[in-house]
Amino acid sequence: MTEDEIVKAIAALCDPVRSRRAVEGLSKDDIDSKGRVIIGIGDDAALWQPSRSHRSVISTDMLVEGVHFRRDTMSLEDAGWRAMAAALSDLAAMGARPVLATVALGVPAANAQGEIMELYQGIAAAARCFDIAIAGGDLSRCDLVTISITVVGEVRPSRVKRRAGAGPGDVLAVTGALGAARAGLELASQRGLVEGADGDAALQAFRRPTPRIAEGRFLGASVNVTAMMDCSDGLSTDARRLCAASDCGAVLEAIPVADSARDAGQRLGEDPEGFALAGGEDFELLVTVRARAFRYLAGRYEKRFKKKLLRVGALRKARGVEWQGAPLDLLGWDHFA
Amino acid sequence: MTEDEIVKAIAALCDPVRSRRAVEGLSKDDIDSKGRVIIGIGDDAALWQPSRSHRSVISTDMLVEGVHFRRDTMSLEDAGWRAMAAALSDLAAMGARPVLATVALGVPAANAQGEIMELYQGIAAAARCFDIAIAGGDLSRCDLVTISITVVGEVRPSRVKRRAGAGPGDVLAVTGALGAARAGLELASQRGLVEGADGDAALQAFRRPTPRIAEGRFLGASVNVTAMMDCSDGLSTDARRLCAASDCGAVLEAIPVADSARDAGQRLGEDPEGFALAGGEDFELLVTVRARAFRYLAGRYEKRFKKKLLRVGALRKARGVEWQGAPLDLLGWDHFA
Numbered sequence: 001m002t003e004d005e006i007v008k009a010i011a012a013l014c015d016p017v018r019s020r021r022a023v024e025g026l027s028k029d030d031i032d033s034k035g036r037v038i039i040g041i042g043d044d045a046a047l048w049q050p051s052r053s054h055r056s057v058i059s060t061d062m063l064v065e066g067v068h069f070r071r072d073t074m075s076l077e078d079a080g081w082r083a084m085a086a087a088l089s090d091l092a093a094m095g096a097r098p099v100l101a102t103v104a105l106g107v108p109a110a111n112a113q114g115e116i117m118e119l120y121q122g123i124a125a126a127a128r129c130f131d132i133a134i135a136g137g138d139l140s141r142c143d144l145v146t147i148s149i150t151v152v153g154e155v156r157p158s159r160v161k162r163r164a165g166a167g168p169g170d171v172l173a174v175t176g177a178l179g180a181a182r183a184g185l186e187l188a189s190q191r192g193l194v195e196g197a198d199g200d201a202a203l204q205a206f207r208r209p210t211p212r213i214a215e216g217r218f219l220g221a222s223v224n225v226t227a228m229m230d231c232s233d234g235l236s237t238d239a240r241r242l243c244a245a246s247d248c249g250a251v252l253e254a255i256p257v258a259d260s261a262r263d264a265g266q267r268l269g270e271d272p273e274g275f276a277l278a279g280g281e282d283f284e285l286l287v288t289v290r291a292r293a294f295r296y297l298a299g300r301y302e303k304r305f306k307k308k309l310l311r312v313g314a315l316r317k318a319r320g321v322e323w324q325g326a327p328l329d330l331l332g333w334d335h336f337a
Numbered sequence: 338m339t340e341d342e343i344v345k346a347i348a349a350l351c352d353p354v355r356s357r358r359a360v361e362g363l364s365k366d367d368i369d370s371k372g373r374v375i376i377g378i379g380d381d382a383a384l385w386q387p388s389r390s391h392r393s394v395i396s397t398d399m400l401v402e403g404v405h406f407r408r409d410t411m412s413l414e415d416a417g418w419r420a421m422a423a424a425l426s427d428l429a430a431m432g433a434r435p436v437l438a439t440v441a442l443g444v445p446a447a448n449a450q451g452e453i454m455e456l457y458q459g460i461a462a463a464a465r466c467f468d469i470a471i472a473g474g475d476l477s478r479c480d481l482v483t484i485s486i487t488v489v490g491e492v493r494p495s496r497v498k499r500r501a502g503a504g505p506g507d508v509l510a511v512t513g514a515l516g517a518a519r520a521g522l523e524l525a526s527q528r529g530l531v532e533g534a535d536g537d538a539a540l541q542a543f544r545r546p547t548p549r550i551a552e553g554r555f556l557g558a559s560v561n562v563t564a565m566m567d568c569s570d571g572l573s574t575d576a577r578r579l580c581a582a583s584d585c586g587a588v589l590e591a592i593p594v595a596d597s598a599r600d601a602g603q604r605l606g607e608d609p610e611g612f613a614l615a616g617g618e619d620f621e622l623l624v625t626v627r628a629r630a631f632r633y634l635a636g637r638y639e640k641r642f643k644k645k646l647l648r649v650g651a652l653r654k655a656r657g658v659e660w661q662g663a664p665l666d667l668l669g670w671d672h673f674a
Contacts, residue, residue: 001450003476009454009545014461014471046472049439050387050491060487061473062441100385104399104441104485111433113338117346124351134351135383138399148441148475148485154387285442 005239011041043162043245044093044229045153055160056099057153059090065145074190076115076145078207080122080224083147086232088211089128089283093230094222095161096153098132098213103149106142119147130213159220161228162246167287170226171240172250172313173294175215175285179261179272180205187264201260209283216285218304224267224293234280235312236328239321242286252313252323258282277328288315341578348378361366380499380582381430381566382490390474392497393436394490396427402482410525413452413482415544416458420484423569425467425548426620430567432498432557433490435469435550440486443479456484467550496564500582503625507563509579509587509650510631512552515572516598516609517542519616524601538597546620551620555641561630571617572649574664576658579623589650589660595619615663625652 001009022105045059063069063083082099091098103123107115116139127134132151153154166172184206210282212230219225227246231238243250257265257272261279265272276282288295294311301309321328338346382396400406400420410506411419421438428435440460444452453476464471469488470626521543549567556562564583568575572592580587594609598616602609613619624646626634631648638646658665 006450006476008518010457010474013457014464036663041471041473043473045441046437048472048489050393051391054388056485056489057389057525058437058439058489060441060475060485062440062443062477062483062485066480067478076472080347089534100383100395102383102395102397102487104397104487106399106401106483113343116343117350119341119348121395122352123475127351134378135385136378136380136396137347138397139343140399140401141404142401142483143403143481144479146399146401146443146483146485148397148399148478148483150395150441150487152440154396195383318422328455 007041014041014322022302030153033260044240045088047094047098047160053157055155055157057091057094057096057155059087060150061087063147069113073185076118077122079145079147080119081126081192081208083124083149084123085209085211085283086281087149087151088126088213089150089232091153092283093153093161093228094153095159095216095228096155097217098130099152099154100135101127101149101151102135103137103147104140105137106140106144106146108145110145112141115145117144123144123149127310130168130211150334155220161220161225162243163227163229166227166246166248166315168248169291170288170315170316171294171311172239172300172315173287173289173298173309173311174235174256175212175230175309176282176307177256177258177261177288177310178231178282178284179275179279180258181209181281182275183258183261183264183272185192186268186270190268202264205258205260205282209281211283214283215305218301219285222297224290224297225287226290227288230288231282231284231286232280234278234285235316236277236321237280238286240328242288242298243315243319243321246288246315248315248317248337249319250313250315252321252328254314256310277289342505344378351378357656360483360605381427382433382637384497390494391512392492392494394428394431394433394492395487396424396486397485398424398483400413400645401472404648410522413455416460416482417456418463418545419459420486421463422620423618424486424488425469425550426567426569428488428490429549429553430498430565430622431490432496432553432565433492434554435467435584436489436491437470437472438464438486439472439489439525440484441477442472442474443481443483444475445480445482446478449478452482455546456482459659460486467548492557498557498562500564500566500579503564503579503583503585503652505652505654506628507577507594507625507652508628508631508648509652510624510635510646510648511568511593512549512624512646513585513619513644514547514595514598514620514647515568515621516612516616517595518546518618520595520598520601520609522607523607527605532590539601542595542597542619546618548620549622552642554629555638556622556624559634560626561634562624563627564625566623568619568621568623571615572623573614573658574617575623577665578633579625580652580658585652585654587650587658589658589665591649593647593649
C-alpha cells in the first residue's frame with residue numbers, strides 16, 4: 001500500500017460517507033449533522049464552519065528526527081522553523097490566514113530542557129514571522145525528536161481553494177521556482193560543498209523554507225484560480241494528486257528550476273530537474289488558473305510579489321501527467337512505499 | 338526544571354504579553370490584535386473567537402510508546418482510544434462540545450500499514466462514541482509509535498471554564514472516584530492478577546478511559562462552577578495546579594477511591610489512595626463550586642448522571658494543598674523532573 005492508499009483506508013474507516021464526499025467535492029450534502037460544512041481527510045487542510053459567515057481551516061504536520069531531518073544537516077532550531085513552515089504551508093494552500101497553532105514535542109530525556117527551548121526558538125521565530133499565535137501544546141519524552149504542529153486558519157467562504165476544481169484547459173502554475181530545498185539537503189549532507197552564495201540560498205530554502213501565505217491569500221481571492229495545493233512532495237507527485245482530485249490529467253511544458261538548485265546540481269553532478277520533480281518541500285504553491293485569465297492574473301501577481309507566477313503546463317481530459325511525451329513516473333516521497 | 342516550569346519558559350518565549358494575560362485571567366486586554374480573544378498556553382485548552390458569538394477551543398495531546406503506554410499492557414487499538422480520550426478530556430475540562438480532530442501518527446516502517454489501521458480502529462471508535470469528526474492528519478515513519486491528536490470544540494462564551502476563577506470557600510469536587518486507571522496499569526503490568534470483575538473495571542479504566550464530555554458541558558453551564566480542569570496527572574498535582582491558577586490553596590477532606598482501585602490495591606499490597614493522589618489519567622473532572630450552591634448542583638448532577646458529584650475538600654486563602662494536617666507532596670507525574 002502506498003501512503004495515498006493508506007490515507008484512503010483511514011478515511012473509509014473514520015467516516016465512509018464523509019470521506020466519499022470529501023473526494024467527490026463539496027456539495028450541499030457536505031453539511032454534517034451539526035450544520036457545519038467539513039472538508040475532511042484528503043485535502044491539504046480540513047475546513048469547518050464555526051458560524052454561518054466564517055470558515056476555519058485546520059492542518060497537522062509531523063516531523064520526526066531521522067525521517068524528516070537529521071541533526072547533522074539541520075539544527076533543532078531550524079527543525080522547529082521547518083515544522084512550523086510545513087504546517088503553515090497547508091494553510092497557504094487553502095488560501096487561509098493563520099490564526100493559531102498547537103505544538104506537540106517529543107524529546108529525549110537526556111537534555112530535554114535545552115532541546116525543547118532550542119526547538120521552540122525556531123517555532124516561535126516562524127510564528128512571529130507569519131503572525132500566528134502559539135496557543136498550546138504538549139510535551140513528552142521520546143527517544144527521537146518528534147514535532148507535531150497543528151495550525152488553524154480562517155478564510156472567507158468564497159475564497160476556499162481545494163485540490164479538486166481544476167478542469168481541462170486550465171493553466172498549471174507554481175508560485176516560484178523549485179528544487180532549492182532538495183539541493184540544500186544534498187549540500188548539507190556533503191558539508192565540503194557548503195560555500196558560495198548559491199549554496200547559501202539552497203541551504204536557506206532547505207533549513208528555513210518560506211510558506212507562501214501571502215501568495216496563497218492573493219490567489220485564493222481570485223475566482224479564476226480553480227484549484228490550489230502546496231508543492232511539498234515534489235512537482236511530479238503533487239501535480240498527479242491535484243489532477244487526480246480534479247479528475248483530469250496534465251501535460252508539463254517546463255520545469256522551473258531555482259537558480260540555487262541548478263548551481264548545486266552542477267557542483268554535485270546531479271540533475272537539477274530531478275530536485276524540482278522529486279525533491280519536494282519547496283513549499284511553493286501549485287495552482288490551476290482559467291486559461292483566459294492567466295495572463296492578467298500573472299501580471300497582477302508579478303506586480304504584487306515582484307516575481308513571476310510560473311506556468312508549468314496545462315490540464316487536459318486524459319488522466320495522468322505527461323512530461324516530454326512520456327508519462328511522468330512517480331518520483332516523489334512516499335513514507336511507506 | 339519541572340514540566341510546569343518548562344511550559345512557563347515556552348509561554349514567555351512565544352509571547353510574553355499574552356502568556357502573562359493567560360496566567361492572570363481573561364480581561365478586555367485579552368482581545369488580540371486581530372480582535373479575537375485567546376486563552377493561550379497554560380490551561381487545558383486554548384480558546385479563540387472565530388466570530389463575535391462563537392468560541393472555539395483547541396487542545397493537543399501526545400502519546401509515545403514506552404512513555405504513555407507499553408505494548409505488553411495495552412493493544413495499539415486501546416492506545417488509539419486512549420489518545421483520543423485524553424485529547425477529548427481537555428475539551429470536557431473547558432465545558433466544550435467536540436467538533437473535529439486531527440491525528441498525527443508515527444509508526445515503525447516494518448508493519449506500518451497494519452499498525453496504522455490498528456491505531457485508527459481505536460481512534461475512530463472513540464471518535465464515534467463521543468461524536469467528533471476526524472478531519473485530517475499526518476503519517477510518518479518513527480521507531481516508536483507516536484500518537485499526537487489535536488481536538489477542536491466549541492462552547493458558548495458564557496460557559497467557558499478555566500483553571501483560574503476559584504476562590505476561598507469554594508467546594509472542591511470531582512466527577513467520579515479516582516485511582517482506577519492507575520490500578521489497571523498495575524494489574525496489566527502483572528498479568529497473573531488480571532481476573533475478577535474489579536480487575537476488569539480497573540483495566541477498562543486504564544485501557545478505555547471515558548472523557549467526561551457530558552459532565553463537563555453540564556458543569557460548564559452552571560454559573561456556580563468557578564473553575565474546572567481534568568484530573569489527568571493525579572489529584573495531588575492537579576489540585577495544586579488549579580489552586581495556583583486561582584491564586585489560593587485547598588484543604589483536602591476525603592480522597593474518593595474507586596472500588597476497583599481499592600480492590601486492586603488490596604491484591605497488589607499497595608495503597609489505593611496513592612493511586613488516586615498520584616496515579617492520574619482517570620480523566621474525571623476537578624471542579625470548584627460556590628459553597629452555597631454545591632448541594633443544589635450536586636443534587637441536579639446526581640439526577641442527571643446517576644452518580645454523585647464527590648466533594649474532596651474546600652479552597653482557602655493560604656497557598657498550598659493540605660491533606661490530613663500536612664502539605665501534600667507532589668506525587669503526580671512529571672515528564673522531565
